[in-house]
Amino acid sequence: MEKKNIDWANLGFAYIQTDKRYVSNYKNGAWDEGTLTSDANVVINECAGVLQYAQTVFEGLKAYTTEDGRVVCFRPDLNASRLADSARRLEMPVFPEDRFIDAVVQTVKANIGYVPPYGSGATLYVRPYMFGSNSVIGVKPADEYQFRVFCTPVGPYFKGGAKPITIKVSDFDRAAPHGTGHIKAGLNYAMSLHAIVTAHAEGFDENMYLDAGSRTKVEETGGANFLFVTKDNKIVTPKSGSILPSITRRSLMIVAKEYLGLEVEEREVFFDEVKEFAECGLCGTAAVISPVGKIYDHGTEICFPSGMEEMGPVTKKLYDTLTGIQMGRIEAPEGWIKEIK
Numbered sequence: 659m660e661k662k663n664i665d666w667a668n669l670g671f672a673y674i675q676t677d678k679r680y681v682s683n684y685k686n687g688a689w690d691e692g693t694l695t696s697d698a699n700v701v702i703n704e705c706a707g708v709l710q711y712a713q714t715v716f717e718g719l720k721a722y723t724t725e726d727g728r729v730v731c732f733r734p735d736l737n738a739s740r741l742a743d744s745a746r747r748l749e750m751p752v753f754p755e756d757r758f759i760d761a762v763v764q765t766v767k768a769n770i771g772y773v774p775p776y777g778s779g780a781t782l783y784v785r786p787y788m789f790g791s792n793s794v795i796g797v798k799p800a801d802e803y804q805f806r807v808f809c810t811p812v813g814p815y816f817k818g819g820a821k822p823i824t825i826k827v828s829d830f831d832r833a834a835p836h837g838t839g840h841i842k843a844g845l846n847y848a849m850s851l852h853a854i855v856t857a858h859a860e861g862f863d864e865n866m867y868l869d870a871g872s873r874t875k876v877e878e879t880g881g882a883n884f885l886f887v888t889k890d891n892k893i894v895t896p897k898s899g900s901i902l903p904s905i906t907r908r909s910l911m912i913v914a915k916e917y918l919g920l921e922v923e924e925r926e927v928f929f930d931e932v933k934e935f936a937e938c939g940l941c942g943t944a945a946v947i948s949p950v951g952k953i954y955d956h957g958t959e960i961c962f963p964s965g966m967e968e969m970g971p972v973t974k975k976l977y978d979t980l981t982g983i984q985m986g987r988i989e990a991p992e993g994w995i996k997e998i999k
Contacts, residue, residue: 659771661771662771662772662811664772664774664811666774666775666778666779667778667779667813668813669774669780669813670813671813671815671944672810672812673810674810674811675810676769676808676809676810676811677696677768677769677771678694678695678696678765678769679698679765679806679807679809680694680761680764680765680805680807680808681693681694681695681804681805681806682757682761682805683803683804683805684802684804689751689753689754689757692757692761692805694764694765694768698808700806702791702804703791704793705793705794705795706789706790706791706793706794706800707789707791707793707799707800708789708790708791710794710795712843712848713748713749713750713789713790713794713799713800714748714788714789714790714843714844714845715741715745715748715750715787715788715789715841715842715843715844716741716785716787716842716844717737717785717787717842718737718783718943719731719732719733719734719737719762719783719784719786719905720732720781720784720943720984721766721773721781721784721809721998722773722776722781722782723775723776724776724985724986724987725987727776728986728997729766729773729997729998730984730996730997730998731762731763731766731784731995731996731998732905732909732984732994732995733905733909733994734759734762734996735755735993735996737762737786737905738755738756739755740841740842741786742758743841744841744843745788747838747840747843748838748841750788750799750800750803751803753788758786759996761805761807762784762786762807763996764807765807765809766784766809767998769782770998772809772810774811779814780811781811781812782809782811782812783811783944785809785810786805786806786807787805787807788803788804790802790803815944815945815946815948820947820948820968820969820977821949821968822949822950822952822966822967822969823864823940823948823949823950823951824861824862824863824950824951824952824953824954825862825863825866825950825952825953826857826860826862826864826865826866826953826954827865827866827929827953827955828853828865828866828867828868830850830852830856830865831867832846832849832850832853832865832867832870832877832880832900833846833867833870833900834870835900836899836900837900839877839900839901840899840900840902841902842902846902847880850865850880853865853880854880862954864879864880864882864940864948865879866879866884866953867879869898870900874928874929874930875896876927876928876929876932877896877898877900877901878901878902879940881944882904882940882941882945882948883895883906883907883940883941884927884938884939884940884941885907885910885938885939885941885947885976886927886932886935886937886938886939887935887936887964887970888934888935888936889934889935889936889963891920891921891936891972892920892921892922892923893910893911893920893921893922893923893972893976894922894923894925894935895907895911895923895924895941896924896926896927897924897925897926904941904942906941906942906943906946906947907941909980909994910947910976913976913979913980914976916991917988918975918976929955932953932960933960935962936962936963936964936972937949937962937964937970937971937972937973938950938953938962939965939969939970939973939976946977946981947973947976947980949965949970950965951965951966983995
């Protein structure tokens with residue numbers, strides 16, 4: 659398939675409908691064989707479980723064109739595993755992990771003309787998701803489900819380079835201590851909308867959520883994990899049962915240790931110690947790392963010595979190495995790159 663006539667350099671981070679998407683239905687205790695379809699519309703009953711009780715989970719990953727012209731996805735097996743964990747937590751049937759990867763491959767192949775060229779800064783964003791599709795009026799799991807995968811070309815998250823952002827300590831809680839913060843459920847993101855709109859209205863880019871139990875420990879933002887760099891270049895990420903296990907963050911920790919020879923640590927991070935770190939970043943699929951320059955805590959500002967004007971030096975090495983692996987400039991660890999053939 660020839661490349662679509664798209665102005666790749668000026669793509670935003672927004673939905674553009676592509677040619678095909680994958681659909682599989684769960685009914686009578688089994689998933690059907692699944693198929694690609696040209697129909698971008700989802701037709702469900704007004705009483706569908708997803709509409710009544712938010713029984714939906716999703717994933718996000720990207721397809722890239724590498725330096726040598728291959729089209730690849732980054733660690734889709736971890737997305738498959740995380741979706742399975744999310745489904746179990748919401749009493750949904752698990753979509754088999756091998757079929758998840760096959761569905762992603764089929765969808766990207768069917769839309770190969772939408773994969774941006776190497777060097778454009780753009781990528782193909784891939785969104786697998788699942789929801790309760792039959793009518794449910796009592797509070798209980800649905801009996802029927804639909805698993806779908808669509809994709810859309812998106813521009814670089816940071817146009818003109820990653821500029822450090824300013825975030826605030828939120829007065830809202832992201833997730834309960836024994837709730838659903840560790841899974842990628844749609845309801846988690848719905849709950850964060852008021853908090854992020856409030857933060858934006860107050861002039862901030864993002865929220866820092868503290869643990870709901872004691873409000874003394876750093877958890878994450880509405881859609882990304884935290885990564886801190888100490889003054890002696892140790893990489894520290896918060897550990898909690900209510901933090902979503904970011905694939906980007908887990909990959910960066912391996913990159914830090916195995917590629918850059920840095921000491922890494924995943925542990926509880928108390929908010930009181932944040933002011934002692936040299937660098938701070940947010941890890942996620944969309945931007946890889948968003949540098950944080952300043953944290954605002956109810957009238958007190960924490961300014962990081964590295965990263966106020968541009969991405970800090972250690973964070974920049976992490977970013978360059980991981981994106982180099984994704985784009986094929988640096989050799990990847992075994993199993994990290996799935997080529998779309």
